[in-house]
Amino acid sequence: MATMHPYLNFDGKAEEAFNFYKSVFGGEFTFFAKMGDAPESDKLTEEEKNRVMHVALPINEHTVLMASDCVPSAGHVLKEGNNMYINLNTESREDADRFFNGLSAGGTIEMPMDDMFWGDYFGSFKDRYGIQWMVNYSSHK
Structure with a gap:
């Protein structure tokens, strides 16, 4: 048995998008962390440290909408x-x-x-x- 959840990627807009989604769906984030919270984040630019590493917003008891921002210095291109x-x-x-x-x-x-x-x-x-x-x-x- 397993559950499936949509996972979205953004190019620096995850926090903005998820604040919008939260305003529509309601509820609270069950997880929210920035790239600067990760190990070795000192290698990131200041802008990248402020990007979202992971955010989770429960939509209902069976579905959680999740996302992160890409990291350009790691070669991620959205x-x-x-x-x-x-x-x-x-x-x-x-x-x-x-x-x-x-x-x-x-x-x-x-x-x-x-x-x-x-x-x-x-x-x-x-x-x-x-x-x-x-x-x-x-x-x-």
């Missing part, structure tokens, strides 16, 4: 077609590996499954059909 991912949240590490390995077969791995500094087990890829996916397992639900 273009139509890479501004959205399907974020697949799994119930176990084993499910995360199974979905990641199955869906990424024949595709392009962006970030292999690994334990992340924020505490989750995470990976991302573009499948063989050009759809971008994030697979995430959080043991601290």
Whole structure:
């Protein structure tokens, strides 16, 4: 069993967009962090440090709208077609590996499954059909 959530990418407008979405949907952010909060953020420009690393806004009990800003100094370029991912949240590490390995077969791995500094087990890829996916397992639900 897994849940899916839309994950949007922005070029420096994630905070503005999500404040707008919050004004429409209501509720509160369950997570909000800037790039400057991440390890090694001292390598980023001041403008990039102020970009959104991750934001999450529950829309209802089953859907969370999530996003981040791209980081130009890391080579990220926002273009139509890479501004959205399907974020697949799994119930176990084993499910995360199974979905990641199955869906990424024949595709392009962006970030292999690994334990992340924020505490989750995470990976991302573009499948063989050009759809971008994030697979995430959080043991601290």
